[in-house]
Amino acid sequence: MPADDRFPDDDALIARLPAGFRIGAATSAYQIEGAAAEDGRTASIWDTFSRVPGAVDNGDTGDTACDHYHRMPQDVALMADLGLDTYRFSVAWPRVQPGGRGPANPAGLAFYDRLVDELLGRGITPWLTLYHWDLPQELQDAGGWTARDTAHRFADYAALVHDRLGDRVAHWTTLNEPFCSAVLGHVEGVHAPGGRSLADGVAAVHHLHLAHGLAARRLRADARRPLDLAVTHLLGTSAPATDAPADREAARRADAFGFRFYLDPILRGRYPDDLIADLAAQGIEIPVREGDLAAISTPIDTLGVNYYRSMRSSGTDENGADVDARGLPVTRGLPHGGLPVTGLGWEVMPHDLTELLLRIARDYPGTPMVITESGAAYDDVPDADGYVDDRERTAYLSAHLAAVARAREAGADVRGYLAWSLLDNFEWAYGYAQRFGLVRVDYATQRRTPKRSARWLRDTAHRVRGRA
Ligand code: FCB
Numbered sequence: 392m393p394a395d396d397r398f399p400d401d402d403a404l405i406a407r408l409p410a411g412f413r414i415g416a417a418t419s420a421y422q423i424e425g426a427a428a429e430d431g432r433t434a435s436i437w438d439t440f441s442r443v444p445g446a447v448d449n450g451d452t453g454d455t456a457c458d459h460y461h462r463m464p465q466d467v468a469l470m471a472d473l474g475l476d477t478y479r480f481s482v483a484w485p486r487v488q489p490g491g492r493g494p495a496n497p498a499g500l501a502f503y504d505r506l507v508d509e510l511l512g513r514g515i516t517p518w519l520t521l522y523h524w525d526l527p528q529e530l531q532d533a534g535g536w537t538a539r540d541t542a543h544r545f546a547d548y549a550a551l552v553h554d555r556l557g558d559r560v561a562h563w564t565t566l567n568e569p570f571c572s573a574v575l576g577h578v579e580g581v582h583a584p585g586g587r588s589l590a591d592g593v594a595a596v597h598h599l600h601l602a603h604g605l606a607a608r609r610l611r612a613d614a615r616r617p618l619d620l621a622v623t624h625l626l627g628t629s630a631p632a633t634d635a636p637a638d639r640e641a642a643r644r645a646d647a648f649g650f651r652f653y654l655d656p657i658l659r660g661r662y663p664d665d666l667i668a669d670l671a672a673q674g675i676e677i678p679v680r681e682g683d684l685a686a687i688s689t690p691i692d693t694l695g696v697n698y699y700r701s702m703r704s705s706g707t708d709e710n711g712a713d714v715d716a717r718g719l720p721v722t723r724g725l726p727h728g729g730l731p732v733t734g735l736g737w738e739v740m741p742h743d744l745t746e747l748l749l750r751i752a753r754d755y756p757g758t759p760m761v762i763t764e765s766g767a768a769y770d771d772v773p774d775a776d777g778y779v780d781d782r783e784r785t786a787y788l789s790a791h792l793a794a795v796a797r798a799r800e801a802g803a804d805v806r807g808y809l810a811w812s813l814l815d816n817f818e819w820a821y822g823y824a825q826r827f828g829l830v831r832v833d834y835a836t837q838r839r840t841p842k843r844s845a846r847w848l849r850d851t852a853h854r855v856r857g858r859a
Contacts, residue, residue, distance in 0.1 A: 401793035401805035408796050413516075413807025414852040415477030416470070416829060417764050419567065421453045422816040423587060424483060426460035430498035433489040435525035436535065436576075437819075440583030451822030458837050463506055469830065470813065471513040474849040478507065478515050479763055479809050481523035484647045487623065491527030495551050503552070507559050508841065518562040518763075518809070520623065521549050521606065522715040524583065524633060524819075531584050536572060536595035537614070539678070542602035549606035553613060561619050564695055564763065565606045568625040569599035570653060581820050590675050596824055597677050600656050601818040604686035605824050608783030623763045626655045628747055629704045630727050637706030637713045641722045644669055645704040648722075658755045660688035673719060693806070694751070695763035698744050698791070703727055734768040735825055739787060741794040747804055748798035759804045766811035768818065778808035779831050784844040792851070796840050808847060814839065 421437045435738040441452040459466055484491060486499035502818050503519075510517045522545065534640070549565065566572070575582035578592035603622050608617055624824055625681055629645035631638040647666035661684060662677055670677065703723035707713050712720055744765070751760060767787040771779040789809055795805050815828035823834060829845035832838070 396600070401789045404793040404796035404800070405789070406854065407800070407856045408792075409635075410856050411806075413651070413761065413809070414475045414848065414855060415479065415516075415809045416473075416477040416813040416848070417479035417518075417519070417809045417811050418459075418813050418816065419481040419520070420483035420486070421523070421525045422812070422818070423531055424458040424486075425453065425458045425813075427452075427454045427456040428484070429460065430487040431496040432483065432499060435483070435485045435584035436528055436531045439528050439531070440585055443585060445505050445665050446585065447820050447822055448822040451817060453817045455834075456817045457832050457834075459814070460502065461662070462836050462837065464797050465493075466814070466839070467506070467509040467513055467515070469841070470510075470515055472843050473829070474839060474852045475515055475813075476517050476852065477562075477807065477809060478510055478813070479518040479520060479564070479575075481520040481525075482527050482552055484522065484548055485527040487524060491530035491544050491548065494517040494802065495500070495555070497535060500552070503556060503595040507556055511559060517560050519552075519556065519560050520564040520566065520567050520763075521545075521552060521565040522565065522572075524576075524604075526583075528750070535584055536598050537577065537586075537591045539598055539601070539680075540597045542605055546603035546609050548603035550613075551607040553610050556611055557610070557615055561617060562621070562693075563610055563618060563622050564621040566599055567623050567695075568697060569596055569603075569622075570625050570649065572599055589673065593670060593692075594678050596652060597679060598681070600682055603657070604689050607689040608686060608693065609749045614648055619692045620762070621691055621693040621695045621763075622657060623697055624753075625697045625699070626650060626747055627698065627701035628743055628750070629702060629724075632703040632705040635706070638704060639706075640720065641706035642704035644720070644722045645724065646703075654694075654751070656684060656687045656757060657691065658694075658758060660684050664693040664737055671773040692759065694727070694755075694760045695750070696751070696757045696760050696805075697764035697811075698747060698762065699767075700740055700775060701727075701743045701747070701767070707854050733783075733787070734770050735740055735821070737767070739767070739788075741788070744791055744794040745798045745801070747800055748795065748803040751767070751799075752803040758807055759809040761809065762791075762795060762805065763809050764811035765808065767829050768821075768827050768831070771831060771842070773817075773833075773840070774832055777831055777833055779840070779842040780844045784829075784842065785847045788844055788848065789851075810844075 573595035577586040631642035815826040
C-alpha cells in the first residue's frame with residue numbers, strides 16, 4: 392500500500408456499498424472511561440494487572456484514560472459531528488454489578504442509561520458489548536474464566552443490563568474476542584490476569600463460550616423488542632509458510648486453535664475433532680458438560696469480526712526442528728514479509744480481510760457479519776493545533792473498507808464496518824503510547840481533535856448514505 396495515499400480502486404468499491412451499510416466506530420469501557428473508583432465501581436482484573444510492575448508499558452493504567460465517564464455528552468456530540476451512524480461501546484461489569492454478584496449498582500447503570508439516551512437523541516445506533524475484558528476482581532479471585540461458575544455469573548450480569556437497557560438497545564454483543572481473554576490472558580501472560588497455562592486457557596475458552604450461550608438464552612427470553620444478538624471474535628487466516636508438509640500441518644493446527652475453536656461451537660454446535668486430538672496429545676481436555684454445546688450454539692443474528700492482521704504458520708523452529716523440548720509439534724506464527732507495517736509492527740494486509748470474510752461465508756453460510764473492529768496504530772505527530780494528518784491510517788481504513796466491499800461483491804454478507812477506535816485510548820499492555828484513534832486525545836488536557844482519518848470516515852459515511 393502506498394504510505395501516503397489510498398488504492399485507486401478503493402473509492403469505486405466503497406461507492407458501491409449500499410446506503411444501509413453501517414459505518415461507525417468502537418471503543419471499550421476500560422480503555423476510555425477512567426473514573427475507576429467512582430460511583431461504586433469496584434476493581435476489575437485490568438485495574439489489578441495494570442499495577443503489576445512491567446505488565447503495561449510505562450506503568451500506565453486506565454484510572455483516568457480519556458475521562459469519558461465525565462465527558463460522555465461531549466463525546467457523543469463529537470460522534471454526531473463525525474456522522475457516525477453506529478457507536479459500539481462496552482459496559483464495565485464492575486461498574487454496574489460491583490464484585491460481579493448481587494444487585495445492580497444504580498449509579499453505574501445510570502451512566503449507560505444516559506449514554507444510550509444521548510446516542511439515540513443524536514440519531515446514533517447504540518451497539519452494546521457486555522464484556523470487553525474487565526472481569527470483576529472478586530470473580531477472578533474465585534477462579535475467573537477458568538471457573539465454570541463465572542459463566543453463570545456473566546449470564547446474571549447480562550440479564551441485569553438487558554433489563555435496564557433492552558427497551559432501547561437492539562444490538563447486543565456478549566463478548567469481545569474470547570481468544571484474547573483466554574489465550575493472551577491465561578496462556579501467554581500478556582493480558583489480565585497474566586496466567587501462563589495452556590490448560591487454563593482452554594478451560595477459559597470453553598467457559599467464555601458457555602457464558603456467551605447462557606447470556607444469549609437469557610436475552611432471547613426477554614421478548615420486549617427484537618434483538619440483534621452477536622458475539623465478536625478476533626479472526627485472521629493462517630496460511631502455511633511454505634508448501635512443506637510440516638508447515639501445512641502447522642497451519643491446520645493454528646486454524647483449529649485460533650479460528651475453528653471459536654466459530655465451530657457457536658455456529659456448528661461442536662468443537663473440531665482435530666483440535667480435540669491436538670489438545671489430547673498435550674494431555675488437555677476441553678471441560679465440556681452435557682448440554683453446554685446446545686447453549687453455546689444458541690442462534691446468533693450477527694457475527695462480529697475484529698480483524699487486524701494474519702500470520703503464516705511454520706512447523707519448524709528457528710533451528711529447523713519440527714518438535715519442541717516436550718516432543719510436541721512446533722507451530723510458529725511468522726510475518727508474511729515484504730508488507731508495510733503499522734506502528735505496532737503489524738503487517739497491513741487488507742486483501743487477507745477479503746479472503747477471511749469469504750471463508751466465513753463459505754464455511755459458515757447464512758451468518759451475517761459486521762466488522763466490529765478494524766484500525767491501526769501509527770506514530771501520530773500533531774501540529775501546533777493538535778491536528779494529525781494521519782494519511783497512513785486513512786489509507787489503512789480506506790483499504791480495509793474497500794476489502795469488505797470486495798468481499799460483499801463476491802457474496803459475503805457483511806453489513807457494517809466499525810473503526811477501531813473513536814478515540815486514542817489505553818491500548819492494554821501497550822498503554823497510551825499506541826494510538827488507534829480517529830480522534831486525537833491530548834491526555835494532559837483531555838482535548839479531542841479529529842484527525843484526517845475521522846474527516847475521511849465522515850465524508851465516506853456521508854457519500855455511502857447519500858445514495859438510495
Ligand atoms: C483488539 C481489542 C481492542 C483494541 C484493539 C487494538 O484486540 O478488542 O480493545 O485493543 O485490539
